[in-house]
Amino acid sequence: MMNRFLEAQTKAKRAWSELTANSEPVIYIGSGTCGMAAGAASVGQMVQETLDKHGLHARVLRVGCIGPCYLEPLMDVKLPGKPRISYSNMDSTKVRQVLEALLLKGGTASEQAFAHFGEEQGPFTAGIPRFQDTPVMRHQVRMVLRNCGHIDPEDIDHYLANDGYVGLANALAQSPETVIEMVKEAGLRGRGGAGFPTFRKWQICRGAPGDTKYVICNCSEGDPGAFMNRSLIEGDPHCVLEGLLIAGYAIGASQGYVYINSDYHLAIQRLRKAIAQMHEHGLLGENILGSGFSFEIKLKDGGGAFVCGEETALIASIEGRRGMPRFRPPFPAIAGLNGKPTIINNVETLGTLPNILRHGAAWYSRHGSTGNAGTKTFSLVGKVRRPGLIEVPLGTTLRQIIYDIGGGPWKPFKAVQTGGPSGGCLSEEFLDLPVEYEAMASAGSIMGSGGMIVVDEDTCAVDLARYFLGFTQAESCGKCVPCRVGTYQMGRILDDLACGRGKPEDISKLQNLAETVRRTSLCGLGQTAPNPVLTTLRHFRAEYLAHAKEKICPAAGCKELVEYHIDPGKCTGCQRCVKVCPTEAIRGARSETHVIDPNLCIRCKACFEVCRYDTLAGNAITYSSRRSQS
Amino acid sequence: MGCDTRTSTSAAPAEYRDLFQEFKGQEGELITILVRVQERFGYISEESLKQISRFLKLSENQIFGVASFFSKFRFDAPGTTSIKVCMGTACHVHGGSQLSDAVGWRLGINFGQASRDGRFDFQRVNCIGACALAPVVVVNEQVHARAMVTSMQELLESHE
Ligand SMILES: Cc1cc2nc3c(=O)[nH]c(=O)nc-3n(C[C@H](O)[C@H](O)[C@H](O)COP(=O)(O)O)c2cc1C
Ligand code: FES
Numbered sequence: 003m004m005n006r007f008l009e010a011q012t013k014a015k016r017a018w019s020e021l022t023a024n025s026e027p028v029i030y031i032g033s034g035t036c037g038m039a040a041g042a043a044s045v046g047q048m049v050q051e052t053l054d055k056h057g058l059h060a061r062v063l064r065v066g067c068i069g070p071c072y073l074e075p076l077m078d079v080k081l082p083g084k085p086r087i088s089y090s091n092m093d094s095t096k097v098r099q100v101l102e103a104l105l106l107k108g109g110t111a112s113e114q115a116f117a118h119f120g121e122e123q124g125p126f127t128a129g130i131p132r133f134q135d136t137p138v139m140r141h142q143v144r145m146v147l148r149n150c151g152h153i154d155p156e157d158i159d160h161y162l163a164n165d166g167y168v169g170l171a172n173a174l175a176q177s178p179e180t181v182i183e184m185v186k187e188a189g190l191r192g193r194g195g196a197g198f199p200t201f202r203k204w205q206i207c208r209g210a211p212g213d214t215k216y217v218i219c220n221c222s223e224g225d226p227g228a229f230m231n232r233s234l235i236e237g238d239p240h241c242v243l244e245g246l247l248i249a250g251y252a253i254g255a256s257q258g259y260v261y262i263n264s265d266y267h268l269a270i271q272r273l274r275k276a277i278a279q280m281h282e283h284g285l286l287g288e289n290i291l292g293s294g295f296s297f298e299i300k301l302k303d304g305g306g307a308f309v310c311g312e313e314t315a316l317i318a319s320i321e322g323r324r325g326m327p328r329f330r331p332p333f334p335a336i337a338g339l340n341g342k343p344t345i346i347n348n349v350e351t352l353g354t355l356p357n358i359l360r361h362g363a364a365w366y367s368r369h370g371s372t373g374n375a376g377t378k379t380f381s382l383v384g385k386v387r388r389p390g391l392i393e394v395p396l397g398t399t400l401r402q403i404i405y406d407i408g409g410g411p412w413k414p415f416k417a418v419q420t421g422g423p424s425g426g427c428l429s430e431e432f433l434d435l436p437v438e439y440e441a442m443a444s445a446g447s448i449m450g451s452g453g454m455i456v457v458d459e460d461t462c463a464v465d466l467a468r469y470f471l472g473f474t475q476a477e478s479c480g481k482c483v484p485c486r487v488g489t490y491q492m493g494r495i496l497d498d499l500a501c502g503r504g505k506p507e508d509i510s511k512l513q514n515l516a517e518t519v520r521r522t523s524l525c526g527l528g529q530t531a532p533n534p535v536l537t538t539l540r541h542f543r544a545e546y547l548a549h550a551k552e553k554i555c556p557a558a559g560c561k562e563l564v565e566y567h568i569d570p571g572k573c574t575g576c577q578r579c580v581k582v583c584p585t586e587a588i589r590g591a592r593s594e595t596h597v598i599d600p601n602l603c604i605r606c607k608a609c610f611e612v613c614r615y616d617t618l619a620g621n622a623i624t625y626s627s628r629r630s631q632s
Numbered sequence: 633m634g635c636d637t638r639t640s641t642s643a644a645p646a647e648y649r650d651l652f653q654e655f656k657g658q659e660g661e662l663i664t665i666l667v668r669v670q671e672r673f674g675y676i677s678e679e680s681l682k683q684i685s686r687f688l689k690l691s692e693n694q695i696f697g698v699a700s701f702f703s704k705f706r707f708d709a710p711g712t713t714s715i716k717v718c719m720g721t722a723c724h725v726h727g728g729s730q731l732s733d734a735v736g737w738r739l740g741i742n743f744g745q746a747s748r749d750g751r752f753d754f755q756r757v758n759c760i761g762a763c764a765l766a767p768v769v770v771v772n773e774q775v776h777a778r779a780m781v782t783s784m785q786e787l788l789e790s791h792e
Contacts, residue, residue: 039762039775071764226758227721233761264667264704265757303664305702306758322662324701383722383763390764422721455721469724473758479701561729582782584737606734607727608781 004292007171010283011162018163025082027060027105032076032151034067034236035229035268036390040074041093048097049077058105066237068151070138071390073116079104085120085127138388141406143369145377146353147393150237155272158279161240167285169359173248174293178208181252185355187363189375194220194311194348195421195451197439203345207253207335210343215255218339218346219246221262221269222316224308225422226473228453230379231349233391235262235269238353239276243299245352247290248359250297253345257298261316264303273301308423308477309527313338313346315479326479327525348451350379371397374438384455385411394437401433404456411458416557417541419457421450423470423477424530426537427463446537448530462559463542464549467535468496474531485528488519492535499546501562502553509546513539554627561605565628570595572622579609579623600628647672648683657687666699674710711746711753713791715739716770720759723767731767732756734781738788752791 021028029049033042046062053060068076073090077097080086087110089100096114103111110126117133120126133139144150153160161167173181186201207215219242223231235242246258262270277299280286288296302320309315310325317339319325338344354376358366367375374396380403383389387409394403400418404410419427420437426447428435435441442449457466475489495512498504516532516539523529539546548556555563568579568588575593587603590596598609605625613623644652651668655661665688669680676699685692699705717723717732732743736754739747743756762768765777769784776787 035761036764039760039765039768040777071762074764224758225721226719227724227763229759229761229763264664265760303667305663305666306704307702319663320660322659322698324698326701381763383766384725389722419721453721455725457725461725466725469721476703561733582785584734584785604733604737605730606737606781607730608734608785611780611782 004171006284007167007291010159011167014159014162017159021061022080023083027058027082028080028086029060029062029101030065030076030078030080030086030151031062032066032068032074033064034150034233036067036071036233037074037076038268040071042075044094045075045077045092045097048094049101052098052101056102056106058101060105063154064156065152066150066155067233067391068237069142069147069391069393070388072388073390076116078119081105085118085124087118087127087130088116088133089114090116137409138390138407141398141402142393143377143395144393145357145366145369146241146350147234147237147379147391148357149241150234150391153238155237155239156275158240158276158283161238162283165360166240166356167244169356170244170247170251170285171291172359173251174291174295178252178254181248181359182208184363185252185358188358188366189363189370189373190351190354190358190366191374191439192348193350193354193378193451195424195448197449200347200351203335204249204253206333207343207345210336212343214257214340214342215253216339216342216344217246217250217253217255217258218316218320218344219258219260219262219349219352220311220313220316220346221260221266221349222304222308222311223263223266223349223451224306224311224477225424225451225453226308227383227455228381228422228451230381230391230452232263232266232269233381234349234353234379235266236272239269239272240280241356242349242353243273243276243280245347245355246299247285247297248355249345249347249352251295253343255345256296257300259300259302259320259339261302261304261310261320263306265306270301277301307479308474309479309525312525312527315525316346317344324479326481327527329524350452369395371395371436371438373440378437378449378452380452380454382408382454382456385413385458385461386456387412396438397436399434399436400428403437403454404433408456411456413458413460416457416459416461417463417466417538419447419455419466419470419534420453421448421530421533422453423474424448424526424533425450425453426533427466427541428537429541446540447533460557460559462500462555462557463538463545464496464499464555465557465559467538468493468500470534471496471531474527478527478531482522482524482528484519484522485524485531488515488523489528489531491515492519492532496535499549500555500560502549504550504553506547506550509539509543509550556627558625558627560627563627564605564625565600566598566603566605566609566623566625568596568598569620569622569624572620574618574620574622576616576618576620578612578616578619582608582612584608644683644686648680648687652687655687657689659688659690662688662690662695662698663702666695666702666705670705675706675708677707677709706744709746709750711750713751714753714755714770714772715788716755716757716760717743718758718760718762718766718768718770719756720763720766722759722763726766728767731769731779731781731784735769735784735788738785752788
């Protein structure tokens with residue numbers, strides 16, 4: 003059995019070195035969800051057309067997200083014997099230009115190139131930086147994402163050639179206790195948010211009585227602005243599945259599940275393929291690699307409710323019931339799915355295991371800081387110049403992430419929200435905070451599963467808190483009163499403040515309610531839902547007061563408190579705004595100054611956009627906070 | 633919603649038989665079955681509830697109870713042109729709610745509804761994984777990146 007694995011590995015490695023020391027050019031197209039959204043499909047089409055037109059041949063690989071999503075669509079080309087070069091923001095014309103330059107004219111189209119993947123600078127790559135030296139990558143370390151963007155996620159041979167399933171083979175050659183010990187030494191903590199030591203959970207489950215145990219991969223990813231788990235599965239599904247097997251072996255489970263948001267079509271499709279390939283290679287089923295260990299994996303569709311990321315709600319939903327959490331203890335590690343001992347681990351936690359088992363605990367804990375070993379992925383988005391999927395060693399500061407990697411916001415920085423709706427909003431004075439579990443918690447936020455949203459001065463803190471609370475309130479399962487009623491009441495107060503109907507005493511009322519909901523809710527959803535409110539109250543209190551006392555929104559972010567104006571000196575009377583206004587709130591004859599009726603205006607910003615970007619218009623429309631009449 | 637669970641001797645219509653083929657008829661398969669039914673028919677109809685109820689031997693009430701818990705399941709037919717506005721965090725801070733207000737006003741409907749003539753369908757989604765391109769709107773599975781209110785209006789007109 004082991005021989006079969008070694009044979010497959012040798013064959014895969016041979017094919018891989020033929021690909022990399024190829025005789026044919028290789029073209030990589032970034033085809034993760036971000037790439038597809040940006041137009042990877044038409045890039046692929048144009049690549050084929052260009053090749054056909056000139057009678058050229060090349061291997062075309064569709065790879066996962068390599069990280070800098072802001073550069074999508076990405077197309078990379080590797081000529082035989084030359085380093086791979088990455089070209090960004092492709093469109094049909096650029097694809098043709100780049101391919102013709104490289105394949106016909108012997109050039110590199112260096113002005114279009116973003117970076118190359120060579121070991122060092124050579125004459126061929128003159129004028130093109132190394133990928134690892136670009137500002138967005140320089141501070142990053144790729145461990146769990148190491149294969150993303152480099153291998154074809156649908157080809158198990160690519161994974162095998164890059165030491166795939168070696169971690170599993172190593173694990174199976176040792177006792178489960180030794181595997182748990184290794185994970186303990188590595189210092190791995192759960193990447194789903196809370197940072198609970200992975201080995202401890204496993205020990206409890208391994209020690210729990212019973213022969214039937216389960217392990218579940220949590221890819222619920224309910225944070226409405228995060229995509230790291232999805233990207234990992236899309237770019238390297240086998241690493242997560244290998245991790246699931248290792249976890250199963252360690253705790254003594256023979257059945258694993260991947261609980262995945264049913265909207266993640268591409269990720270689900272890749273998992274299905276990967277599972278079939280594992281069966282073909284004897285990596286699933288009976289007696290895996292001759293070790294006596296047997297394991298099966300099933301996919302379970304998640305209904306997409308935020309609360310189903312919580313362990314007991316997730317289990318209820320797998321059992322076919324409403325996704326409602328229950329009181330813990332008993333913890334799932336003792337009594338989980340079907341009442342059996344169950345381990346639930348996040349996608350990234352599992353994806354990290356193959357690395358640890360392959361290279362050892364010491365190798366893993368080289369990165370990170372004391373008590374916070376290893377790396378963490380984040381989806382860095384919002385108002386930054388270089389949004390995307392990043393991976394950094396724990397202990398990296400927020401400033402390094404936001405400014406060095408993300409390039410900072412265009413307008414002055416205001417805050418960063420980590421941990422999604424369960425997390426907190428941190429202001430400028432926290433920028434030098436290291437991203438570590440305890441440090442984040444002491445600042446009132448959480449590490450979370452990896453959502454990181456940067457906002458600038460255009461975002462109102464009250465509006466942001468209202469947005470997150472609106473989300474958690476809608477997602478509250480309704481089982482416990484503090485969460486169901488408390489989040490609703492908090493939402494009403496925030497609505498009042500945002501519309502200029504609030505009173506100064508509302509702020510202390512909001513604070514008290516928030517504390518109560520935090521302390522008395524049944525599950526993590528309710529316990530953390532007040533975090534965005536509590537942290538904005540702490541760091542942006544003046545802004546709350548402006549809403550409550552003066553009835554204005556200083557950031558002009560609360561729609562209900564904003565008014566649009568037309569500067570008569572600049573208005574060209576072009577009637578563009580009159581045409582785009584959906585509510586006929588703007589009047590004015592051609593060549594005469596236009597006026598906006600504030601009572602009809604729904605503040606959709608259409609007039610502002612058209613006045614700013616249309617060539618005939620005079621950029622005459624502005625908006626600012628008005629004082630509420632009420 | 634009815635709760636008629638009398639078993640009928642008549643077999644399930646062919647399209648449901650095909651759909652149920654990959655399942656064993658266990659309660660734990662309910663959510664996946666709901667997902668498949670919605671993928672196939674666009675929504676969960678009363679007929680679907682009845683067929684699932686027979687297949688899984690659960691009451692229609694119980695199935696509706698589970699289905700209605702998850703906001704992704706819908707119980708009325710979708711409109712022809714599907715418009716999904718992303719209301720995820722990244723899209724929100726890039727003006728997603730202005731976009732949705734303008735689209736909703738134009739169509740005269742709210743999230744979760746189909747226009748009266750059945751031509752448009754208006755849904756909200758929470759992050760489609762393209763946050764770097766925010767704000768995004770998905771029209772018939774085609775992603776519109778860095779969407780503007782004015783470009784959305786043009787797009788709607790072209791579909792009208
Ligand atoms: C409301 C709520 C939502 C959650 N959502 C997720 C999620 O989307 N993904 C995830 O991995 N963990 C989520 N968690 C945390 C899980 O309950 C659990 O702690 C985690 O999956 C454990 O895996 P880990 O130890 O590998 O981090 C959520 C918790 C709560 C309370
Ligand atoms: S928030 Fe809209 S795509 Fe992520």
